Amino acid sequence: MASPVTHIPANTAASANTAFRSALDVVREVEPRVAAAIGAEIEDQRASLKLIASENYASPAVLLAMGNWLSDKYAEGTAGRRFYAGCRNVDTVESLAAEHARALFGAQHAYVQPHSGIDANLVAFWAVLSQRVESPALGRAGVRQVNDLGEQDWAELRRELGNQRMLGMSLDTGGHLTHGFRPNISGKMFDQRSYGTDPATGLIDYAALRATAREFRPLILVAGYSAYPRLVNFRLMREIADEVGATLMVDMAHFAGLVAGKVLTGDFDPVPHAQIVTSTTHKSLRGPRGGLVLCDSELAEHVDRGCPMVLGGPLSHVMAAKAVAFAEARRPEFQDYAQRVVDNAKALAEGLLRRGATLVTGGTDNHLVLADVSGYGLTGRQAEAALLDSGIVTNRNAVPQDPNGAWYTSGVRIGTPALTTRGLGTAEMDEIAGLIDTVLRGTTPAPGSGGTPSKAGYRLDDALRDGVAKRAADLLAGFPLYPGIDLA
Numbered sequence: 001m002a003s004p005v006t007h008i009p010a011n012t013a014a015s016a017n018t019a020f021r022s023a024l025d026v027v028r029e030v031e032p033r034v035a036a037a038i039g040a041e042i043e044d045q046r047a048s049l050k051l052i053a054s055e056n057y058a059s060p061a062v063l064l065a066m067g068n069w070l071s072d073k074y075a076e077g078t079a080g081r082r083f084y085a086g087c088r089n090v091d092t093v094e095s096l097a098a099e100h101a102r103a104l105f106g107a108q109h110a111y112v113q114p115h116s117g118i119d120a121n122l123v124a125f126w127a128v129l130s131q132r133v134e135s136p137a138l139g140r141a142g143v144r145q146v147n148d149l150g151e152q153d154w155a156e157l158r159r160e161l162g163n164q165r166m167l168g169m170s171l172d173t174g175g176h177l178t179h180g181f182r183p184n185i186s187g188k189m190f191d192q193r194s195y196g197t198d199p200a201t202g203l204i205d206y207a208a209l210r211a212t213a214r215e216f217r218p219l220i221l222v223a224g225y226s227a228y229p230r231l232v233n234f235r236l237m238r239e240i241a242d243e244v245g246a247t248l249m250v251d252m253a254h255f256a257g258l259v260a261g262k263v264l265t266g267d268f269d270p271v272p273h274a275q276i277v278t279s280t281t282h283k284s285l286r287g288p289r290g291g292l293v294l295c296d297s298e299l300a301e302h303v304d305r306g307c308p309m310v311l312g313g314p315l316s317h318v319m320a321a322k323a324v325a326f327a328e329a330r331r332p333e334f335q336d337y338a339q340r341v342v343d344n345a346k347a348l349a350e351g352l353l354r355r356g357a358t359l360v361t362g363g364t365d366n367h368l369v370l371a372d373v374s375g376y377g378l379t380g381r382q383a384e385a386a387l388l389d390s391g392i393v394t395n396r397n398a399v400p401q402d403p404n405g406a407w408y409t410s411g412v413r414i415g416t417p418a419l420t421t422r423g424l425g426t427a428e429m430d431e432i433a434g435l436i437d438t439v440l441r442g443t444t445p446a447p448g449s450g451g452t453p454s455k456a457g458y459r460l461d462d463a464l465r466d467g468v469a470k471r472a473a474d475l476l477a478g479f480p481l482y483p484g485i486d487l488a
């Protein structure tokens, strides 16, 4: 079998080791504590059973592309059209990243500057608003440049448009804060309404969504999630958006790797259906920490204004790493990786179900599983903490209509992108399901004040905890992370 960590080819492992060791030597000369923290991080990552659905391990090529003097350059604007002189090398890496992104996803336009997913979404919101403003058919006649609008113009515009509304997936059914919720600026920019899932099946209720869209008539219909374990029908979403005159925006941050790896195709590939698609680049896509916007040609000029409209100066070193990551994702082995991410999630789900766990929607079709831990008598917070003590890293997450709210929650989100990169397969996933079930069965809520059980405190037998942690460590020992890299 080829090395499961296909992004560390055997012929470059020795060079990568030399590069990381040398880099740390140089850093250590100036601030040894930083060098020590970097060295400790790889050991921490090696030691944990990482099941955070939004995390992964980037390749040495991606990591190394970020540590250089491209970081020193200011480059506001876009390739070939900068507000600073001397940007030819930044132009090269930005153009390459955009070219790879367009080819990888079959997109008409790619904007690779966003620093994060939140930034990518802000760029997208602004692009949709400014397109509407500047379209004589849709916006205020005579206004050609959204930048020229004063306070008074905006007030008038909001009246004229009569529509700064966003319809996104509710937080407790898996939506994301940036899809119009109050703790994020999107919740202030837009009047927001949510769609959710059918309580009986846990699946998106498209009929209810359509009815809400007809009544609410959003400017933007947002699809995408951070904790929904099933596929989304983007063809149907676009049909609904068109029917009510909305722009369909898809936030594919979580599942971009499954789109790139051609696991999500047809109705389930957002790119042919949405006018604008946003993503992070570091989750299932396995690139550097950053964001990405893909869009139809008509939106391109609006998207390209992201910096300086809502973004600070481009991180040219990160754009270089995005170009490398997208090039990696265009290789055939990435498709194999993406398929294994889903196969592993299904194996994990089946393993949990067989042991009696309750899963939202009863399973998964993507890279994550959402376990409702109330059947174990626990809150999500207790389950998360007990699992962490036992060497299993997950994160607590609300389940639909969660009685414990967003802080304590009743669920735990479990994802397979990282461990799949590490090479673990379906047999290991079944064993991990057993470890999770063992920990959750062995955990009880600690007594809280006034005789009611605590929502945070828990009790877990030391021997049980240590036994699971030992088994998790033994399991990981068979799947070395970054083989060939030895910083000791």
Ligand code: DSN
Residues within 6 Å of the ligand: 053, 054, 117, 226
């Ligand atoms: N933090 C990401 C996640 O874990 O889903 C999304 O913001």
